[in-house]
Amino acid sequence: MSTVIPPTVPPPGADGVPGASGTRRRAATKLLAGAVSSLGLAGALLPAGAAAAEAEGDTMTVAISQPVDSLSPFLAQRLISTSVHKMVYEGLIGYDPETNEPHPMLAESWEPSDDGLTWTYTLREGMEWSDGEPITAEDAAWTFTTMMEDSDAATANGNYVENFEKAEALDERTLEVTLKEPQATMLSMDVPILPEHVWSEVDDFGDFNNDEEFPVVGSGPFTITGHEPNQSVTIEANPRYHGDVPEFEKVVFRYFADQDAQVEALRKGEVSLVSGLTPAQADSLEGQEDITVNKASGKRFQAFTVNPGAETQDGEEFGDGHPALEDKTLRQAIMMAIDKEELVDTAYGGYAEPAEGYIPSRYPDYYWEPEGDDRLAFDPDAANKMLDDAGYEKGDDGIRESPDGDRLELRMHTHNDRPDYVAMAPIIVERLADIGIAVENQEVDPGVLSDALHNGEYDLIWTGWSVNPDPDYVLGIHTCDALPEEPGTMRGDAYFCNEDYDELYAEQLAAYDDPEKRAETIKQMQAILYDEAVVDVLTYADTLEAYRSDQIASMQPQPDPGGNLWGQDGHWSFSGAVPAESSSGGAGLSGGAIAGIAAAVVVVVGGAVFLLVRRRSVTADDRE
Amino acid sequence: MTDTPTAGAAPPAPDAAPGARPRAGRVLRYLGGRLLTAAVSLAAVMVTSFFLFRILPGDPVAAMTEGREVSVEQMEALRREFGLDQPLWRQFLDYCAGMLRLDLGVSYEFHRPVAELVAERIGPTVLLAGTGTLIAAALGLVLGTRAAWRRGSLGDRVNSSVALLLWSVPSFWLGLLLIVVLASGTGWLPGLFPTSGMMSADTAGGLDTAIDVAHHMVLPVATMVAVVYAQYLMIMRSSVLDEMGSDYLTTARAKGLRDDLVLRRHAVPNALLPTVTLIFLNLGRVFGGVILIETVFAWPGLGSLFYSGLKVPDLPLVQALFVIFASAVIIMNLLADLVYPLLDPRVRT
Numbered sequence: 017m018s019t020v021i022p023p024t025v026p027p028p029g030a031d032g033v034p035g036a037s038g039t040r041r042r043a044a045t046k047l048l049a050g051a052v053s054s055l056g057l058a059g060a061l062l063p064a065g066a067a068a069a070e071a072e073g074d075t076m077t078v079a080i081s082q083p084v085d086s087l088s089p090f091l092a093q094r095l096i097s098t099s100v101h102k103m104v105y106e107g108l109i110g111y112d113p114e115t116n117e118p119h120p121m122l123a124e125s126w127e128p129s130d131d132g133l134t135w136t137y138t139l140r141e142g143m144e145w146s147d148g149e150p151i152t153a154e155d156a157a158w159t160f161t162t163m164m165e166d167s168d169a170a171t172a173n174g175n176y177v178e179n180f181e182k183a184e185a186l187d188e189r190t191l192e193v194t195l196k197e198p199q200a201t202m203l204s205m206d207v208p209i210l211p212e213h214v215w216s217e218v219d220d221f222g223d224f225n226n227d228e229e230f231p232v233v234g235s236g237p238f239t240i241t242g243h244e245p246n247q248s249v250t251i252e253a254n255p256r257y258h259g260d261v262p263e264f265e266k267v268v269f270r271y272f273a274d275q276d277a278q279v280e281a282l283r284k285g286e287v288s289l290v291s292g293l294t295p296a297q298a299d300s301l302e303g304q305e306d307i308t309v310n311k312a313s314g315k316r317f318q319a320f321t322v323n324p325g326a327e328t329q330d331g332e333e334f335g336d337g338h339p340a341l342e343d344k345t346l347r348q349a350i351m352m353a354i355d356k357e358e359l360v361d362t363a364y365g366g367y368a369e370p371a372e373g374y375i376p377s378r379y380p381d382y383y384w385e386p387e388g389d390d391r392l393a394f395d396p397d398a399a400n401k402m403l404d405d406a407g408y409e410k411g412d413d414g415i416r417e418s419p420d421g422d423r424l425e426l427r428m429h430t431h432n433d434r435p436d437y438v439a440m441a442p443i444i445v446e447r448l449a450d451i452g453i454a455v456e457n458q459e460v461d462p463g464v465l466s467d468a469l470h471n472g473e474y475d476l477i478w479t480g481w482s483v484n485p486d487p488d489y490v491l492g493i494h495t496c497d498a499l500p501e502e503p504g505t506m507r508g509d510a511y512f513c514n515e516d517y518d519e520l521y522a523e524q525l526a527a528y529d530d531p532e533k534r535a536e537t538i539k540q541m542q543a544i545l546y547d548e549a550v551v552d553v554l555t556y557a558d559t560l561e562a563y564r565s566d567q568i569a570s571m572q573p574q575p576d577p578g579g580n581l582w583g584q585d586g587h588w589s590f591s592g593a594v595p596a597e598s599s600s601g602g603a604g605l606s607g608g609a610i611a612g613i614a615a616a617v618v619v620v621v622g623g624a625v626f627l628l629v630r631r632r633s634v635t636a637d638d639r640e
Numbered sequence: 641m642t643d644t645p646t647a648g649a650a651p652p653a654p655d656a657a658p659g660a661r662p663r664a665g666r667v668l669r670y671l672g673g674r675l676l677t678a679a680v681s682l683a684a685v686m687v688t689s690f691f692l693f694r695i696l697p698g699d700p701v702a703a704m705t706e707g708r709e710v711s712v713e714q715m716e717a718l719r720r721e722f723g724l725d726q727p728l729w730r731q732f733l734d735y736c737a738g739m740l741r742l743d744l745g746v747s748y749e750f751h752r753p754v755a756e757l758v759a760e761r762i763g764p765t766v767l768l769a770g771t772g773t774l775i776a777a778a779l780g781l782v783l784g785t786r787a788a789w790r791r792g793s794l795g796d797r798v799n800s801s802v803a804l805l806l807w808s809v810p811s812f813w814l815g816l817l818l819i820v821v822l823a824s825g826t827g828w829l830p831g832l833f834p835t836s837g838m839m840s841a842d843t844a845g846g847l848d849t850a851i852d853v854a855h856h857m858v859l860p861v862a863t864m865v866a867v868v869y870a871q872y873l874m875i876m877r878s879s880v881l882d883e884m885g886s887d888y889l890t891t892a893r894a895k896g897l898r899d900d901l902v903l904r905r906h907a908v909p910n911a912l913l914p915t916v917t918l919i920f921l922n923l924g925r926v927f928g929g930v931i932l933i934e935t936v937f938a939w940p941g942l943g944s945l946f947y948s949g950l951k952v953p954d955l956p957l958v959q960a961l962f963v964i965f966a967s968a969v970i971i972m973n974l975l976a977d978l979v980y981p982l983l984d985p986r987v988r989t
Contacts, residue, residue: 083948085749093704093749167717175711222721223751245760246940247837272836273935273944276816280824281835462706463698463953470699482707489709507712 074595075266076568079278079287083246083271087226089208090169095583100269103251103587104234105208108137108156113588114576116379116485118203122151122235132198132528139189143258145211146231146239153185158212168222173207200528204486206585209235237262237591247271262591288567291582293560294435295365306566312559312573312580313378317371318436318480319553321510322347326472327499334503335472338426340418345406347549351392352399353451354444356554363439367558373542375487376556378575382487384539386546399451416452424453426475429468432459436557437478470504472511479509485585491541495521510550517544569594678974685966689959690735696953700748703952722748745956754960757945764838765941768857769926772864777919779865780872787873788880789903807870815863815936823859833859836938860937864930875918879911913983917976924972927965
């Protein structure tokens with residue numbers, strides 16, 4: 017787009033039109049003066065605004081980094097929206113705050129049939145929606161049935177009901193769900209149950225966003241009372257909640273696109289809780305007055321996957337992955353060349369732990385570590401020897417060739433929007449060079465990366481998943497079933513397919529009634545993933561958060577101890593939060609004093625400019 | 641974009657005769673030409689915007705559901721809902737038909753008509769960027785004129801250097817700096833302004849809200865003004881300089897007018913023309929907002945909407961915003977073209 021500036025105009029004549037230009041000039045002066053004085057006016061009135069913002073009771077303000085996509089639990093995809101929903105709508109069964117075990121929510125007990133195909137849930141007695149209507153098994157049956165019948169209503173949580181045959185209410189408090197096949201996730205059904213009497217009025221679930229009428233009717237400890245699109249969501253304590261009513265009267269989720277701005281708002285006391293901090297930000301907040309930094313064990317693992325040869329479920333090969341990567345020896349050597357301690361120190365400043373298994377250590381039941389000879393520990397010499405023995409010869413430039421004559425030059429796709437991946441990638445490049453593998457690190461947009469993955473056009477690709485207390489889904493994406501039916505439709509992040517793994521997957525799914533056996537099976541699955549070395553799990557990064565201890569006295573972490581506050585599986589941190597005794601907020605000067613100073617400065621400056629402009633125009637006119 | 645009229649852009653008709661009719665004909669022809677150019681540009685923009693964003697890598701459905709537990713059926717249902725399962729030509733026809741009905745489509749991510757999303761955010765953007773543009777223009781105009789009038793002086797050098805220095809500062813960095821220093825406060829300096837957002841969560845409405853919004857506007861507007869006023873200053877300075885050697889100014893001085901008056905009555909009005917064009921063009925760009933500033937200050941405008949749409953990519957949203965941004969520039973250009981003859985007599989002939 018070019019800006020064309022027209023040539024200047026020749027003078028209209030020595031005595032142009034003084035009257036007209038004089039009017040124009042006066043108008044301009046007025047405009048300027050008006051602008052300046054209105055700024056001054058705004059400044060003068062500042063204390064009122066600042067005071068209004070401050071005169072709140074027990075309000076917690078949480079910085080969030082995404083705008084809400086939808087407030088309909090049928091549609092919402094983003095973490096922010098689903099987190100809000102966890103405060104507002106309960107599911108049948110949730111996760112215990114301390115242990116992550118299945119925890120009674122709307123249902124107080126549940127019972128599978130012997131064949132595991134029929135589940136009976138008994139709801140608590142005497143529960144009410146926030147508008148006073150009774151919460152019954154009908155509501156739950158209606159919610160599930162709607163998700164099964166209407167694809168729009170299945171947008172967000174459809175995966176839970178895909179295997180449902182039917183869901184019906186036997187009486188006010190008894191819900192019976194019939195399955196097509198057994199499924200272990202019946203114990204982790206954190207699907208929000210909606211009030212039928214409100215939602216059955218909706219015509220089209222695809223475009224109903226639940227954000228027009230407030231307060232929203234819900235069953236959780238809070239109800240949604242306000243939503244400013246792209247700015248904030250407000251929830252308030254629900255006095256009809258069946259459990260303990262929260263001590264914080266109000267929680268405001270405020271949207272900030274920029275993470276540094278969030279940290280500044282926390283320093284100032286404008287927000288009470290900030291999550292997703294970088295190690296540098298956490299370090300800078302550590303030890304600050306009235307700020308508590310929470311270093312939680314991570315829910316997520318960071319990894320890269322190796323392309324072992326992309327193929328469809330029918331065995332049709334596609335993509336252009338490096339052929340040598342089909343060799344397990346080479347994949348294991350790659351794993352052994354990497355020092356995970358180095359990654360933890362360099363990329364995370366120590367706020368992470370080296371990882372082996374697929375499920376983070378915060379889930380002790382499922383956590384797995386290799387033992388003895390199974391461990392592919394950091395050992396470049398051993399890795400070099402393995403490759404020598406397998407016939408990968410080093411050329412003059414130090415780069416190896418596979419026995420088939422392919423030079424070991426690999427591409428690595430790195431998300432350019434993830435600082436930790438970007439920091440780790442060059443280290444991987446260096447370490448793999450130590451064993452004679454050249455890696456070209458390509459920092460790309462997530463879209464480019466996802467296209468490369470789905471087309472099988474990659475060698476190494478960065479990945480990472482948040483693991484829920486029930487790990488069924490993240491384990492499922494490595495079954496042969498997750499391979500694409502046709503190129504481009506893969507479900508997971510690696511073209512992994514292993515019969516032993518699939519058998520174990522089916523076993524754990526059927527072991528819904530034997531938690532110990534299920535946990536053992538899940539550990540064996542991780543051992544296979546590790547040994548095959550297609551998924552190289554590197555670290556479990558800590559979740560770094562900080563809150564104002566002058567506003568929040570305490571919050572419930574999940575798991576306890578060592579867990580996170582934001583993004584929990586449940587509403588525990590918010591429903592159980594205790595306000596600090598003097599939750600006035602603001603550091604240093606009081607808000608009133610600050611506003612006063614601001615007002616004074618603006619008035620003085622504005623006034624001075626105004627006077628200057630006036631004086632100049634007056635003197636000019638006088639001279640005339 | 642449209643070209644800017646120069647002297648002789650509309651040649652007189654061969655049978656031009658004195659009187660009202662030929663003159664009206666010329667005006668009409670001038671008007672028609674401008675309108676046609678604008679219409680053609682607009683059509684080109686609409687077609688471009690459809691294909692431009694389809695070049696973006698990445699599958700919107702995969703991006704939206706990334707990291708979430710979704711089944712293959714859910715993904716397919718989303719693709720069907722968005723019409724992404726249709727061949728490209730079909731999607732293009734649907735898009736064109738929609739545009740002709742002024743239907744901007746439904747956002748993938750927000751599940752709402754794009755027109756609604758735009759309507760919600762156009763106000764904040766115009767408020768922020770419009771205020772910023774006007775203040776920057778006024779500031780640049782005054783400072784540029786002074787700098788030119790005393791060219792070479794210490795004041796001129798300082799003025800121009802400061803403006804150029806700020807012009808080269810990245811706006812998001814300056815914004816963050818202002819947040820650290822003036823919003824969260826540092827050392828003895830208290831935090832004077834809100835760190836971000838457009839208003840506090842609970843305002844009483846009416847005057848209270850207006851004041852609250854004004855308070856929130858100070859830092860983003862200051863950031864914008866600081867970064868952009870240099871272009872007004874430099875253009876004003878150079879066009880006043882152009883005028884200064886002119887005979888008519890010498891004549892004006894010879895008539896005994898004071899320097900001050902010669903400047904303000906004769907030089908400035910003539911030097912204003914390029915600035916007027918610039919203001920029009922920038923007003924067109926106002927709708928595009930100031931994406932980085934809106935992002936840093938979490939300002940709920942079109943710029944930040946575009947940014948969040950691009951990340952998905954939310955195709956209906958970004959293509960509609962692209963058309964809106966471009967149309968605003970086209971329309972402002974057209975207005976500049978139409979207003980020009982009023983300001984510059986030569987274009988009238």
